Amino acid sequence: MKLTFLALIAFISTYSFGQITFEHGTLEEALAKAKQAKKPLFVDVFAVWCGPCKQMAATAFIDPEVTTFYNANFVSLKLDGEKNDGPGVMQKYGISAYPTLLYFNANGELVAKVVGGQQAKQLLLKGKEVVNPEGNPVFVANKTYQKSKKKQEDLKAYVQVLADNEHDSLSKYAAEYYKKYPALNLKDPVELQVFKSAVHDYNSPLSKEFLSNDANVKDQESYLGKINDYFMTTYQAAKAANSFEMMEKMVVELYPHLQKCNIPDLPSQADYIEYVKSQFLK
Structure with missing residues (x-):
């Protein structure tokens, strides 16, 4: 309850600064308005x-800074994917998850399509x-990389820029890096970023190395974020296999x-296993 109350206070204080001004018509109408403007x-x-979607509406x-920039530089549209022309837009642009941001x-x-909730910095x-x-x-960095010979150092430099800017392409190029150079050195800052983005199996040797290194616990947000990644990946696999045993094994390993x-x-x-079970069986 305390966290909910604090989140509400943060919302009220931030809201006083304003918000992105959204149109609420059709995509065609918004495109026409953007062209005219x-x-x-x-x-x-x-x-x-x-x-x-709700989280992003209440934060980013x-x-x-986001409000000022978007209101000055964009025409913006909020489009319900399940009403009016929403389903047609979903089909036309290959949208299968919410939220999806189109530019x-x-x-x-x-010119750009971003899937998933974004923080303010990413949106800006x-x-x-x-x-x-x-x-x-x-x-x-992309132009430099595309013109390069695409050797390991070229891809690594590009991944570093993507990570520094929290770019939505990081997962794609981190996965490419990991596929080509799987023997990651977790003491290397860039390869650590590759690991966090591309390795989702908590049983992998790299994951065991990361989890067992107590130095990583100091960055609790990152450490818990990685554990959450393992939970979500395993949950999806367990649901597909209809096997709670997979989830139980994971909890025992990661607890x-x-x-x-x-x-x-x-x-x-x-108690945690019982809670996870109750969620799994819903």
Whole structure:
């Protein structure tokens, strides 16, 4: 309850700064308005039941810097993917998850598509990239990489820029790096980023190395984020196989690592397994 109350206070204080001004008509109408205004179009494709959509609406969309930049540089549209022209837009642009963010230039051409909730910093970086691609470090790094011989050091330099800018392409190029050079050195900052983005099996030797190194626990947000990644990956596999045993095995394996973290009111392993089971069987 305390966390909910604090989140509400944060929401109220941030809301006073304003929010992105969204159109609520059709995509065709918004594209016409953007063309007339000679501005790019930003589209938030959402669903009313989508948790990450609500989270982004209550945080990134009301961030003062994001609000100022998007209202000055974009025409913006909120599009319910399940109503009016939403289903048609979903089909036309291959959208299968909420939220999905679409960016069109002033001529109505799709120039970027981002899947999943974004933090304010990510939203601002993507907006700046669309408005002025030549001045964006990711754009420059991409041009450099595409012109290179694509050796390991070339890909590594590009991944570093993507990681530094929290770019949505990081997962793609981190996966490419890991596929080509799987013997990652977790003491190398860039290869550690590759690991965090591309390795999802908690049983892999690299995961065991990461989890067993107590130095990594100091960055609790990153450490718990990786454990959450393992939980979500295993959950999807377990649901597909209809096997709670997979989840139970994972909890037993990862619980000692949760105990290393400063988690208030962490339940016992047995209680945690029961909780995970109740969620799994829903």
